[in-house]
Amino acid sequence: MPTKQRQVNLDVKEMPTQWYNILPDLPEPLPPPQDPQEGESRIKKLPEILIGECLKQEFSNERWIDIPEELQEIYHQAGRPRPLFRALNLEKKLDTPARLYYKAEFYSPTGSHKVNTALAQAYYAKKEGYKRLTTETGAGQWGTALSYGAALAGLECTVFWVRAVYSWKQDRRSLMELYGAEVFASPSDETEFGKTLYEKNPDHPGSLGIAISEGMEDAKKDSEAIYCLGSVLNHVLMHQSIIGLETKKEFEKFDDYPDLVISCLGGGSNFGGFALPFVHDVLKEGKKIKFIAAQSEVAPNLQGTYRYDFADYAEQTPLLKMYTLGHQVDMGPIRGDGLRYHGCSPIISLLRDKGYIDTVAYPQDEKYVFEKAKLFIQTEGYLPAPESAYSIACAIDEAIKCKESGEKKVIGFNVSGHGFLDIVGYRAVLGLK
Ligand SMILES: *Cc1c(COP(=O)(O)O)cnc(C)c1O
Numbered sequence: 493m494p495t496k497q498r499q500v501n502l503d504v505k506e507m508p509t510q511w512y513n514i515l516p517d518l519p520e521p522l523p524p525p526q527d528p529q530e531g532e533s534r535i536k537k538l539p540e541i542l543i544g545e546c547l548k549q550e551f552s553n554e555r556w557i558d559i560p561e562e563l564q565e566i567y568h569q570a571g572r573p574r575p576l577f578r579a580l581n582l583e584k585k586l587d588t589p590a591r592l593y594y595k596a597e598f599y600s601p602t603g604s605h606k607v608n609t610a611l612a613q614a615y616y617a618k619k620e621g622y623k624r625l626t627t628e629t630g631a632g633q634w635g636t637a638l639s640y641g642a643a644l645a646g647l648e649c650t651v652f653w654v655r656a657v658y659s660w661k662q663d664r665r666s667l668m669e670l671y672g673a674e675v676f677a678s679p680s681d682e683t684e685f686g687k688t689l690y691e692k693n694p695d696h697p698g699s700l701g702i703a704i705s706e707g708m709e710d711a712k713k714d715s716e717a718i719y720c721l722g723s724v725l726n727h728v729l730m731h732q733s734i735i736g737l738e739t740k741k742e743f744e745k746f747d748d749y750p751d752l753v754i755s756c757l758g759g760g761s762n763f764g765g766f767a768l769p770f771v772h773d774v775l776k777e778g779k780k781i782k783f784i785a786a787q788s789e790v791a792p793n794l795q796g797t798y799r800y801d802f803a804d805y806a807e808q809t810p811l812l813k814m815y816t817l818g819h820q821v822d823m824g825p826i827r828g829d830g831l832r833y834h835g836c837s838p839i840i841s842l843l844r845d846k847g848y849i850d851t852v853a854y855p856q857d858e859k860y861v862f863e864k865a866k867l868f869i870q871t872e873g874y875l876p877a878p879e880s881a882y883s884i885a886c887a888i889d890e891a892i893k894c895k896e897s898g899e900k901k902v903i904g905f906n907v908s909g910h911g912f913l914d915i916v917g918y919r920a921v922l923g924l925k
Pocket residue numbers: 603604605606631633634722723724756757758759760761762763830831877879880908909910
């Protein structure tokens with residue numbers, strides 16, 4: 493038995509059997525989705541767009557929602573529960589009095605935390621009789637997770653992938669195909685909306701908002717297909733709460749508790765999944781925790797404005813009250829492409845508006861965050877996804893502040909994925925041979 497405990501994992505029997513839904517615990521009711529003043533009702537169409545059970549969960553006021561037993565088994569198959577590590581080597585290297593802990597979502601079979609909701613959505617879609625799933629993907633992590641979920645559930649899967657990323661992530665594309673998915677660069681000529689852009693410019697770089705519009709349109713014209721979304725929505729954050737629920741139990745086993753909870757944020761699913769079970773403790777049990785969302789300067793949506801906006805480029809979704817940069821905004825390219833989304837989940841947005849969540853945005857060239865990821869690899873040994881490098885950079889920044897102030901803060905951060913399919917990005921930014 494090693495003398496110093498460097499990781500804690502739960503027994504399968506201790507894996508959470510319910511997800512945490514924060515809606516009833518929020519400081520005020522979440523502003524509901526709205527329809528735009530003109531055009532047809534998007535809200536009335538939601539049952540055509542979303543899986544029935546997910547739509548129910550989206551507006552549920554039950555604090556705890558059972559994870560179906562069969563799905564618990566699938567989570568187990570996917571490697572859950574996942575460990576929480578104490579970053580002793582990194583602490584030593586930084587010479588900080590802070591205690592650092594990281595959650596190992598990088599043990600995911602497809603490379604990211606997104607499997608937690610992909611497996612749930614595929615499970616419900618199968619139960620409801622659908623034959624095919626459609627979706628969009630930006631960085632490719634969500635497309636891969638859903639391809640995997642679909643394969644395990646025996647469903648087909650169609651992925652519309654933002655062309656600018658599709659073009660350089662060939663290995664990830666092949667991985668989706670190995671899972672049996674059909675993958676199109678977006679904008680494509682597969683949908684009416686895609687065609688309007690594709691025909692004008694076949695090299696159109698695309699955007700997540702455009703790809704969402706294509707995925708939705710593709711599902712709409714096939715009664716056996718249903719669209720799936722990998723972030724932003726309430727039920728997605730709830731599925732992801734398994735990350736934070738496990739982490740809380742693991743902190744107990746370490747006999748510790750975080751002062752700071754950190755993760756990267758694009759649409760809010762990994763940040764929400766990791767942090768919301770701790771936000772519960774702040775709202776309901778008087779705990780004091782500082783939450784920090786790490787973002788990119790190309791998409792600092794939490795520094796945008798808090799207002800109603802569309803979730804997609806083509807304005808097919810209802811309006812959501814969220815921090816947004818505008819649904820047709822142009823964002824520069826980054827390797828941590830999963831952080832490139834114009835808006836932030838309504839739940840996190842409300843909490844930000846009420847002052848519970850801080851945010852930091854890192855420079856577009858990504859040298860700073862990737863250097864921090866390199867330090868993490870060289871001390872802890874695990875290669876993070878480019879997005880997760882933002883969590884790591886933020887945690888290291890806070891640990892260095894502790895060194896300066898002498899504070900022994902406990903810092904928990906989530907490493908949302910691994911970077912084995914993103915080495916091209918590291919090579920380009922860090923100038924590796
Ligand atoms: C998609 C993704 C993110 C960002 O998305 P959120 O919705 O904010 O969670 C972060 N990390 C990884 C590895 C991802 O795949």
